[in-house]
Every structure is written in C-alpha cells, then in structure tokens.
Amino acid sequence: MASTFGGLNTALSALYAQRRGMDVASQNVANANTAGYSRQRADMVPTGGAVVPAIFATPADKAGAGVKVEDIVRLRDNFLETRGRAEHAQSSYLTGKQDLYTRIEGVFAEPSDTALGAQLTDFWAGFGDVANRPGDTAARNQLLQRAEVVADGLRAGYDALSSQWDTSSTQLGAYTTQLNNAADAVAALNQAITQATAAGMPSNEMKDERDLRLMELAELAGATTVARENGAVDVYIGGSTLVGGSTARHLVPTGANRLEDQAGAEVELRWADNNLEAVVTVGTMGAGLETLNNIIPGYAGELDAVAVSLANEVNSRHRTGVGLDGGTNRDMFVDNSAGVIGMTARTISVGLTLPEEVAAGTINGTLDGSLATTLSKLGSATNGPDSIYRSAVVKLGVESQTAQRRADIQGRVTGDMDALRFADSGVNIDEEMTNLISYQKAYEAAARVLTSLDEALDTLINRTGLVGR
Structure with missing residues (x-):
C-alpha cells in the first residue's frame, strides 16, 4: 500500500x-x-x-x-585549462626573452653620442688629428685617452652583460626553488583530494588550489598534466614525471657560476634523484636557460669579436711604425690577462703609456703621419671592428623587435584564452x-x-x- x-x-x-x-x-x-x-x-x-x-x-x-x-x-573545462596552461607557458617564455633583450639594449645604448659606436668614431678621428700634426704630443696624448675610452667601453659592456648573466642565474635558482615548492604542494593536494574523493567528502576548493599550482608550474617550466581516475593528477616536464600521485621530484640547477665559465659548463636543470638532465624549453625557466646559455654569451661574444678585431687591425699596423722616441714594434692594445685568457672585451687594455710611444709614421721623425692616416681609415673597413659592432647592434635591434612582436601576439592569444576560461568557470x-x-x-x-x-x-x-x- x-x-x-x-x-x-x-x-x-x-x-x-x-x-x-x-x-x-x-x-x-x-x-x-x-x-x-x-x-x-x-x-x-x-x-x-x-x-x-x-x-x-x-x-x-x-x-x-x-x-x-x-x-x-x-x-571547469579540462580542455580549456590544458590550453590555458600551454598558452601561459609560451607567454612566460616570450615575455622573459623580451625583458632580457630590453636590458641588453640598455647595455649597448645605441644610438648614442656616448656609446661604443661613437667612441670608436672618436678614436679613428684621433688618428686623423695625429696624421695632421705628427709632431704634436697633445694630439698623441688625446689619441691615447680615446683608445683608453674604447677599451674601457668594451670592458664596461662585458661587465654589464656579466652582471645581467649573474642576475639571470640567481633568478633561475629562485625559480627552481619556487617550482620545487609548487610540486610539493601539488603532491600534498593530490593526497588530500584522493582521500576526500574516496570518503565522499567535498574537494572542489582543494582542486581549485591545485589548479593554481598547476598554472604556476606551467608558467615556470611548461609543465603538462594527466588526470587519474581517483582525482589525482600527474605532472610532467619534458616527458619526465615531476609529480606522480602524492610523490614529487625536485630539480637543481647545475653548470657555470660566471659568464666567462659558461662556454665550458653550460647551465642545466637536472633531476635531484638521478642527476639526469631535465628538458625545459618553455616557460620562465626555459627563457632563463636560453638567456644563460645562448643570448647573453652570444652578445658577449660579439663584444669579444670587436675587441679582437680592434686589437689585430690596429696592432698589426702600429708595429710597423716608429714613435717619437724612435721605438717600434709596439702594440697599442694588449691583453691584460697576460695571455691566460686571450684577447677579449673583458681583458683588452691600452699598452702604451706615453704619447711619444704612439707611431704616426714609418719614418723616424716628426713629419711622417702616413701610418696614422692609414689607421684613421680603419673605421670604414668592410670587416673592421666598426662593421662587426654595427652588425651586432643591428642584430640586437631585429631580435629585440621580433621578441617584442611575438610577446605581444602571444599576450593577446593568452588573454583570449583566459577570457574563455573565465567565461566557463568564473562566477557571474x-x-x-x-x-x-x-x-x-x-x-x-x-x-x-x-x-x-x-x-x-x-x-x-x-x-x-x-x-x-
């Protein structure tokens, strides 16, 4: 009934x-x-x-x-969340590169009346003054001062890049610690969510917190995720497991601690448990690794090339000349590391101390300025130091503009994806x-x-x- x-x-x-x-x-x-x-x-x-x-x-x-x-x-739509993390990872990578190029542009500071390009121009003009007044020690003294300015400009440029490298290295260490902490948090939340799901208890708020951590991992290192049936998620970086259920692995940065040592020991991220390399190509940490291993060393190498060309072009001709004191076979630019490192932008310095040591001509006396005339024309040489420097500056401008454009485009794509995500999961x-x-x-x-x-x-x-x- x-x-x-x-x-x-x-x-x-x-x-x-x-x-x-x-x-x-x-x-x-x-x-x-x-x-x-x-x-x-x-x-x-x-x-x-x-x-x-x-x-x-x-x-x-x-x-x-x-x-x-x-x-x-x-x-919350899992497809949109996965796409969102991928877009944020790419956006963080491009933004990191854009910020770096902006800082490097500040190091070169071109065009400018006081940057290295103008210093080289003044240096070649100094040879022209000596050619016009071979017997004038004031003109020779001015040339030496301008040579010192050029050498100092090269050293300062390298030091500034080295400082940028040190900052990026410190940031990579901080990001690694942040990533390890986030991985630990995801592992702990996985355990809590799994237990709550099994007991029929609410876990939505914990999943929200975990999603924030997963986005953080994606922005740092491009982490990807795979969901489990019990409510947990596994996290991967470069195909290797970062978080598996309630267990998290850690990364450690290895390699050089200084820019000058980078060529022999590239900076890498390795797994703490087996010392294998972790493949990180996107995210903030991906940009950091490219910064430390490619971008900054590349532009430091450009400055080294300018220093080597400057020293070779000037010294090879200056050795054939005769100074006011009758001396010959002298180098205007020397390596202040005494040959330990070799000529670089970091080690270049002026080897002449007295204006009488400057060679203006090939004949002993005060009227021969033929060599100074030849040296004054090196600024327009096709493969001279100025040409190398201009190529580096143009390259920097193009790469910086490209990075800016790509970051802007990716920013709009990421913003559109965030709008879709919020429309789906946000509160109206x-x-x-x-x-x-x-x-x-x-x-x-x-x-x-x-x-x-x-x-x-x-x-x-x-x-x-x-x-x-």
Missing part, C-alpha cells in the same frame, strides 16, 4: 534540494573575487519510485519520490542572483506543498466523522 505520507517526503526532499542549491549559489557569490575559484552547481536528479515489487504490496505510486542533489559539480553575479531567486521560489513552493498536505492531513485525522454530531 502506498504511504499516505509520500507527498510529505516528496515536498521535504524538495526543501532539502532547493536549500542546497541556495547554499551553492551563496558559495559562488562569496567567492566571486577569489583568485582561481571555479563556480559550482548543484546537480539535481529526480528520485523515482520503487522498481522492485514487494510481496503482497500494491504497486508504487507512479509520481516518483521527489528530488535529490546527486553532486556538487565544479564547472547576475547568473547567481537568478539562480538564488529560482531556488528561493522552488523552496517556497515546496513549503506551500507541505502546508497543503498538513491541512489535508489535519482534516483527515481531526475532522473526519464529525459531520452530524
């Missing part, structure tokens, strides 16, 4: 379900401005009647038995207000059903049989 009170149970289930819906809507509104929060939805399903008949029982009421909240669903206040009103009206209707059933039962129980008394 169907229960007389089945309607009460149906109305009561509606009260419970609609109240739960209002609770979920309230949680969404409360976290509308919480970073990383994903809106939630109460999934309601109808409760049907009994489908297995009992012995001697009349068939169940076909109207069903009410409603229940089957689950509190976290509205208007929508939540509509939901609240809908749940409220449904709750009021269920309460009215209870009232109607209560009045009917009151009539049945307390008033039946009173007619005619």
Whole structure:
C-alpha cells in the first residue's frame, strides 16, 4: 500500500534540494573575487519510485519520490585549462626573452653620442688629428685617452652583460626553488583530494588550489598534466614525471657560476634523484636557460669579436711604425690577462703609456703621419671592428623587435584564452542572483506543498466523522 505520507517526503526532499542549491549559489557569490575559484552547481536528479515489487504490496505510486542533489559539480573545462596552461607557458617564455633583450639594449645604448659606436668614431678621428700634426704630443696624448675610452667601453659592456648573466642565474635558482615548492604542494593536494574523493567528502576548493599550482608550474617550466581516475593528477616536464600521485621530484640547477665559465659548463636543470638532465624549453625557466646559455654569451661574444678585431687591425699596423722616441714594434692594445685568457672585451687594455710611444709614421721623425692616416681609415673597413659592432647592434635591434612582436601576439592569444576560461568557470553575479531567486521560489513552493498536505492531513485525522454530531 502506498504511504499516505509520500507527498510529505516528496515536498521535504524538495526543501532539502532547493536549500542546497541556495547554499551553492551563496558559495559562488562569496567567492566571486577569489583568485582561481571555479563556480559550482548543484546537480539535481529526480528520485523515482520503487522498481522492485514487494510481496503482497500494491504497486508504487507512479509520481516518483521527489528530488535529490546527486553532486556538487565544479564547472571547469579540462580542455580549456590544458590550453590555458600551454598558452601561459609560451607567454612566460616570450615575455622573459623580451625583458632580457630590453636590458641588453640598455647595455649597448645605441644610438648614442656616448656609446661604443661613437667612441670608436672618436678614436679613428684621433688618428686623423695625429696624421695632421705628427709632431704634436697633445694630439698623441688625446689619441691615447680615446683608445683608453674604447677599451674601457668594451670592458664596461662585458661587465654589464656579466652582471645581467649573474642576475639571470640567481633568478633561475629562485625559480627552481619556487617550482620545487609548487610540486610539493601539488603532491600534498593530490593526497588530500584522493582521500576526500574516496570518503565522499567535498574537494572542489582543494582542486581549485591545485589548479593554481598547476598554472604556476606551467608558467615556470611548461609543465603538462594527466588526470587519474581517483582525482589525482600527474605532472610532467619534458616527458619526465615531476609529480606522480602524492610523490614529487625536485630539480637543481647545475653548470657555470660566471659568464666567462659558461662556454665550458653550460647551465642545466637536472633531476635531484638521478642527476639526469631535465628538458625545459618553455616557460620562465626555459627563457632563463636560453638567456644563460645562448643570448647573453652570444652578445658577449660579439663584444669579444670587436675587441679582437680592434686589437689585430690596429696592432698589426702600429708595429710597423716608429714613435717619437724612435721605438717600434709596439702594440697599442694588449691583453691584460697576460695571455691566460686571450684577447677579449673583458681583458683588452691600452699598452702604451706615453704619447711619444704612439707611431704616426714609418719614418723616424716628426713629419711622417702616413701610418696614422692609414689607421684613421680603419673605421670604414668592410670587416673592421666598426662593421662587426654595427652588425651586432643591428642584430640586437631585429631580435629585440621580433621578441617584442611575438610577446605581444602571444599576450593577446593568452588573454583570449583566459577570457574563455573565465567565461566557463568564473562566477557571474547576475547568473547567481537568478539562480538564488529560482531556488528561493522552488523552496517556497515546496513549503506551500507541505502546508497543503498538513491541512489535508489535519482534516483527515481531526475532522473526519464529525459531520452530524
């Protein structure tokens, strides 16, 4: 026999379900401005009647038995999240390179009246002054001062690049620590989520926190993820496992500690447990590795090439000349490392100390300025130091502009993807207000059903049989 009170149970289930819906809507509104929060939805399903008949029982009421909240669903699209992490990883990589090129442009500071290009121009003009006044020690002294300015400009440029390298190396170490901490956090959250899922406890907020950490790992090193059926996620970097369930691995930076040592010991990221190289090509750390191993050493090499060309071109000719003191076979530029390192932008210096040591011509005396005239024309040489330097500056400008353009384009792509992600998982206040009103009206209707059933039962129980008394 169907229960007389089945309607009460149906109305009561509606009260419970609609109240739960209002609770979920309230949680969404409360976290509308919480970073990383994903809106939630109460999934309601109808409760049907009994489908297995009992012995001697009349068939169940076909109207069903009410409603229940089957689950509190976290509205987040895994495809959009995966795409979002990939776009953020690429954006972090390109932004890191763009920032570096901007800093390197500050080192070269071209075009400028005081940068190395102008210093070289003044240096060659100094030879022209000596050629015009071979016997004037003031002109020779001015030439030596300009030579020292050029050498100092090369050393300062290298030192500035070395400082940038040191800063990038320190940042890579900090990013590695940040990545290791984030990996530990994901492993701990995996364990908590797995336990909560197995026990039927809520875990949506923990998943939101984990997604924030996963985005952090993607931005740092381009980490990718694979979800498990038990609620955990595995995290990979370059095809190797960073987080597996509740276990996290760590990375350590290895290699050179100074720019001048980089050629013999490239900076790498290695796994702490087996010392194998971790392949990181995107993200902030990918940009950091390229900075330390390619970009800064490349431009330091350009300055070295300028220094070597300057020394070779000037010294090879200056050795053939004669100074005012009669001396010959002298180098104007020398390696201050005494041959330990070799001529570089870091070690170049002026080897002459007295203006009489400057060779203006090939004949002893004060009237021969032929050699100085020849040297003054080196500034326009096709493969001279100026040409090498101009090529480096042009290359820097092109690469910087390219990096800027790529970063801007990727920024727009990433912004569009974030907009899609937020539209899918972000809280819309208007929508939540509509939901609240809908749940409220449904709750009021269920309460009215209870009232109607209560009045009917009151009539049945307390008033039946009173007619005619």
